[in-house]
Amino acid sequence: MGLLAVGEQAPAFTLPNQDGSDVTLASCAGKYVLMWWYPKADTPG
Amino acid sequence: MILGLSFDPTADNKAFWDKFDFPYDLLSDVDTSVSASFGAAEKDQPKASRVSVLIAPDGTIAKTYATVTPADHPDQVLADLDSFG
Numbered sequence: 001m002g003l004l005a006v007g008e009q010a011p012a013f014t015l016p017n018q019d020g021s022d023v024t025l026a027s028c029a030g031k032y033v034l035m036w037w038y039p040k041a042d043t044p045g
Numbered sequence: 046m047i048l049g050l051s052f053d054p055t056a057d058n059k060a061f062w063d064k065f066d067f068p069y070d071l072l073s074d075v076d077t078s079v080s081a082s083f084g085a086a087e088k089d090q091p092k093a094s095r096v097s098v099l100i101a102p103d104g105t106i107a108k109t110y111a112t113v114t115p116a117d118h119p120d121q122v123l124a125d126l127d128s129f130g
Contacts, residue, residue, distance in 0.1 A: 003084040003109040010100045011082040017070035018062040033100040037093040041053045041061035
């Protein structure tokens with residue numbers, strides 16, 4: 001596993017949020033976006 | 046803005062979101078394809094790893110965090126944002 005390198009273009013995506021509404025990276029353009037991954041909803045580990 | 050991602054179905058994220066009243070969206074990447082495109086997961090990896098990616102306003106990768114310690118992470122990201130001006 002290797003994360004993208006700094007300076008590379010972030011891949012476009014469309015994913016459903018918790019309400020089932022699609023969220024796209026394009027809708028976040030012009031802002032800093034922090035994407036954080038978590039292993040499983042509602043677990044401490 | 047902030048986006049959380051996991052491989053959980055929408056319903057699980059909804060329950061998590063309701064419980065903690067997150068002020069931002071939790072996204073479901075159930076087939077792991079988007080996570081893989083960021084290098085944040087191997088294909089068919091069962092659970093997401095704790096990593097973060099900061100994307101700049103122009104859509105490029107500003108910073109990546111391969112190992113995230115949840116308690117320290119917010120301060121670290123805020124400090125980086127300050128450094129970007």
